[in-house]
Amino acid sequence: MNRPALDYVPARSGPTVTSTTASLYQAAVDNIWGVVLIVLAVTCVAIGYAFLSVPSYTADSVVRVEYPTSNALGLDARSGRGSQEVVPKTLPSDAEMQIILSRTVLWPVIQKYKQDILVTPDQVPVIGRISELIAASRSSDEPMPAFLGLRSYAWGGEKIDVQTLQVPSRYINQELTLRALADQRYEVIDKNGNTLIEGAAGSLAQKDGVSILVSQLVARPGTEFMVERLSEYSALQRFGKQVKASEPQKESGVVQISYENKDPKLAQDVTNAIAQTYIASHVDQRRTEAGSTREFIQSELPRLKEELKRTESNLSEYRTDADSMTPSSEADSYLKSTLDIDKQIAALDMQRTQVASRFGPGTRDIQTIDEQLGLLKQQKAQLESRFSQLPESDRRAADLTREAKVAESIYVAMQGKSNELDVTRAGTLGNVHLVDSALFPSEASKPKRLVVIASGLVAGLLLGMLFVIYRKLTSRSIVLSPDAAEYHLQLPVFGTVGFSAEQARLEDSPIRTARMLSQRAGVPPSDKTALVLSADTQNEGAIEALRAIHASLMRDIERTGSNVLAIVGAAPGTGKTFVASNLAVIHAHAGNRVLLIDGDLRRGKVATEFGLPNDIGLADVLAEKQEIDRVIQPCAVPGLSVISSGLPPANPSKLLSTTRLRLLLERLAPHYDLIVIDTPAVLAASDAVMIAATAGSAAIVVRPGVQTEDELGETTRRLDLAGARVAGAIFNAMPKRRSEKRMHPYPSHYSDPSRRGHSPA
DSSP: OOOOSSOOOOSOSSOOHHHHHHHHHHHHHHTHHHHHHHHHHHHHHHHHHHHHSOOBEEEEEEEEEOOOOSOTTOBOTTTSSBOOOOOOSSOOHHHHHHHHTSHHHHHHHHHHTTTTEEEEEOOOTTHHHHHHHHHHTSSOOSOOOOSTTOTTSOOSOOEEEEEEEEOOGGGTTOOEEEEEOSTTEEEEEOTTSOEEEEEETTSEEEETTEEEEEEEEEOOTTOEEEEEEOOHHHHHHHHHHHEEEEOSSTTSOEEEEEEEESSHHHHHHHHHHHHHHHHHHHHHHHHHHHHHHHHHHHHHHHHHHHHHHHHHHHHHHHHHHHTOOSOOHHHHHHHHHHHHHHHHHHHHHHHHHHHHTTSOTTSHHHHHHHHHHHHHHHHHHHHHHHTTTSOHHHHHHHHHHHHHHHHHHHHHHHHHHHHHHHHHHHOOOOSEEEEEOOOOOOSOOBOOHHHHHHHHHHHHHHHHHHHHHHHHHSOSOSTTOHHHHHHHHOOOEEEEEEOOHHHHHHHTOHHHHHHHHHHHHTOOOSOOOOOOHHHHOOSOHHHHHHHHHHHHHHHHHHHHTOOEEEEEESSTTSOHHHHHHHHHHHHHHTTOOEEEEEOOTTTOOHHHHHTOOOSSSHHHHHTTSSOHHHHEEEOSSTTEEEEOOOSOOSOHHHHHTSTHHHHHHHHHGGGOSEEEEEEEETTTOSHHHHHHHHSSEEEEEEOTTTSOHHHHHHHHHHHHHTTOOEEEEEEEEEOOOGGGGGGSHHHHHHHOGGGOOOOOO
């Protein structure tokens, strides 16, 4: 198993809140321009919506709901006389709010203000709205001229008022086109392009079931408007979304009615109309109920009068026959005890008769009255049992007196209630009253421009952060975060090499191109200058980073007892040859003997880097075609020798799988301080795995955008299975991140000769 050569312990056992926040912050700084563009775009959209959307105005009125009359007959069940209304536990505000939003209240308002007829000018999105705003700022009443030849669209300044629109059922809830013609004329066209009717403004036009009256039309000839006649259901659904009824304070009895519309005057008028219609419907309902109750009372008064006469006659006859006008004290006590109960029973009987005329026998109201009657009759029976020893004459007199008094009480109360209901039926008051009428809304309720713009700014920031997170999660490579490699792969990172513009220049130099052409032609290069960054360039940030990496690697190699180092990479293009060549040159500059071997037998480039011939090399030694001494070549760097790859063999993997490579390295190791082997990509061929297993240590080169985290993990797994010792990783060609901008000026400050100088004494 591969083990990190350094005594490396991850700085943390897992992502923490602090590390995650710092990582997101770095990603945000690195993608700052993307975030800025997103924020600007979303904020501009919000600003456009805030200033270009058609404003809406809200008007509101306030009504007060009082406690309703609970006993329509006005009888007190305990006394049988006219009484104060029983106060319910809560106000019926919820029920009243539902009534306000009911069809009975809203439909008359919809018809009065033509809210079942929709008329909208046909506009070009956004541009048409801007033109409309420009037209509104002009002093002229003429419509705006057509832009770009689009004459059918409305560009601002148009006016139209459709008073009446009747269409056959097949055109209900269907948009029709009203096209303005010359001389205040117009035509209505269906969706198939058929002309349904033609007419002139100010005159009622009728044809084939279509009836329309346009009272005003100001528009260029050819301008089109969309007109639609809504069904009652659709009109109520649409109108109901604009109306709100709410109780600002629970159980206060105060209900607020609000209506929203693009026309402020219409919003005011409609709100007042809803409140007035609601109050009028409430008064009408109260009148209807009062009339129904009065009719019942009037039908019962003759019977109650006859009952009163009968009871009084019976009492008078009994007293005459018994020759007694004053009851005994015991009879008087019996009379008083049963009188109240009989009055309650009589009152409940009257209420039951009225309720039974409106509801069925099994309803809750009748069941409640029946339960109360049962309890009263039970109480009456108990009282009568207490006076069972009362003499028959006294008992008879008391009963007749009680019946007369109960009949009189009920009759008088019903007469009074009848007179009261006459007043109620003729009056205009209910238990709902208007508190405040709707005022003209001078300011728009929607959109709230500052709120919309602030929301757009916040939304832009959130989308920008989502963009950053998305970029971070979907990145092809983990190389932008060496810490992630250390944590996820338990792989020490020796250092990072920044992108070098000088190295890019060397790779594109004409000398390199000429060398490649010479090698293909089999001609030795004439220029043996080393095209290696560290060979001639001393004051370069990338070289400083490579020197630091070289120092760490040398300490690591000293612990292993082996001086053979393989430079590997997961995929082609990571910069393995660049790292291997520069590490070899840096070590040679320190006065050491270094051997650089090109182990990429398929596409070796080391010979090109140092201007050496590549006709013989490592492939010939492994194939036993050449002796080792013949393939070792000196180069322009003192102390550095090179073994090129040689001509590509037929089967490189077969050559590397033998013991010849191990024996070759064992033979060469005592003669050099360091042997560096450049290898092909691990995932492209098995050659690098075999070389790394033979070498003492292996360092993985990682480059942004070249390999994914999974590919890097697979590389370490293959090296581990082959028994290779992975010392760590080297991050190559790292881009300058905005989040690390303070880390970059320091090397350039010391490497730039123009910034050098002496400090004042």
